Amino acid sequence: MHYTLRQLEVFLAAAHTENITRAAELLSMSQSAASSALKDLEKQFSIQLFDRIGKRLQINELGRALRPQAEALLEQARELERDFRQHDRVGELKVGATLTIGNYLAVDIMAEFISRYPSANVKLEVANTASISRQVLNFDLDVGLIEGELQHSDLEVSKWREDELQVFCSAKHPLAGAGELSDRDLLEAQWILRETGSGTRQAFDRAMHDLLPDMDIRLELQHTEAIKRAVENGLGIGCLSRVSLQASIDSGRLVALDTPGRDLRRNFYFILHRKKYRSEGILRWLELCRNS
Template identity: 30%
Template sequence: MDHLLLVFIEVVEKKNFSRAAEELHMTQPSVSQQIQILEKNLGTKLLNRTNKFVELTKAGEIVYSHAKEITGLYKRMSTLVDDLMHEANGLLKIGASYTFGEYVLPHILANLKLKFPNVIPSVQIGNTREIAQAVLTHHIDVGIVEGEYVHQNVFMETVATDELYIMAGVNHSLSKNKEVTIEQLERETWIVREEGSGTREATDRLFETLNISPTTLVEFGSTQLIKEAVEAGLGISYLSDLTVKKEKLLNTIFMLNVEGTPIKRNFSILTEPVQLQTKSMQVFIELIQDFYKKQK
């Protein structure tokens, strides 16, 4: 990789020639010379210099943006080439939305540890919007989210479907009804996830599909908290069947019979383009696919 770009990036990020030289283990005159060569090669001034700091020119902003992309691609290329020569190993940064991350991912990780002990997972749990953004900014290698996410720089693959039901506590008055009407649902307190959550997106879609206009919404940032509130009789909610398996066994949550439900949604994997996937990412994705094949 062009050493001139590495020096340029360091100067920009340290905002000072001396600090950049110290970080690069070079002399300050050498760093200045490298920047001058780069500016000469490109035929334009890249940095405005003062005694205390440097700042980018408009041309410098363009070069810095592309230099960061070039160095990132070089690191990815080196990783992929090394990956071809070895078994799946190393750090794998995983992101998952709450439903998948809390109720499915632990089973996948247990299998990953058993079959590929040299892969070290690091897990970030967030809502769908946060996980998608983490993939885009390269903070994670692979994300699993509820619903779908479309972006030109993200590869999306649907791996499973999920069913969602309107649920109430077993002692709730609606749990005694053979069938629940839209008018009855509208009078209830709805406990929902926050904006940006895949489950909230599905809930909003439910309201639109069934033409429900709830009078009262209570917003919680945790599925577990929502389940406990439903069990306590605070209100009703729209939840994935995956999240209430234990509650159904304990008979603390009841699925309401509402025409038009349950409604299915997808779980999708988000990554950078396929050609940039490491071996660790590939085996992890295969484990997710195998897990759902066994559920059928």
């Protein structure tokens, strides 16, 4: 074999940091050793994996093409090392979840996963769909759980479970007793919504596509709880996943509003990089999600 796993680690760290000094720090090695490892790798195969721009390394087309294979090979090597050391095939797992899933579903699943596999080290990143997909593409996350619809040639997107959005207002809002909202009600209301780039906003925009240009969107907030508080305080009406609203509706703090003719159904999805190695930990996580 004409390359080492250490050389691959340097290549991937440099691709992530775009700087050989920071890559060396990430791997706890000297800058000169990291630089030599990368140069030796390129020299052995007469290739160039990066464009050098001053001190910055920008991965080129060849580097981008080889990166997924290097990621998969290193992950298999790490899993083998974990098996040698721990006799346990479930180790570190980096999961990304969009806000609704992360706040209302993923934590319970993570607790069950750790209960079943005590040696597992699960890290949970909560962000919107756009951010989670970028991190999966960049191999910073092993698997993503998202609310938004997504298409990318490097991502494998598969349906997980069904969900539905719910329009709602405070118990003191003039629409609280309306029951059903007409198109006129929807246009006259002031809205508190999730930000563009979130799966919730994507589903809302699709359902209201014909009214959207004329709707009064007062606030766009990134956090579900902030939207619920703003609506409770009478700043407008909102639209969020029923999963996130049920407790507040049951308590009477918020009131569900029907929107006949508006399809607010959607799906939650798994996303993985197509070239990501499916470790035992990933497979068991997906299985637990499907059965939850």
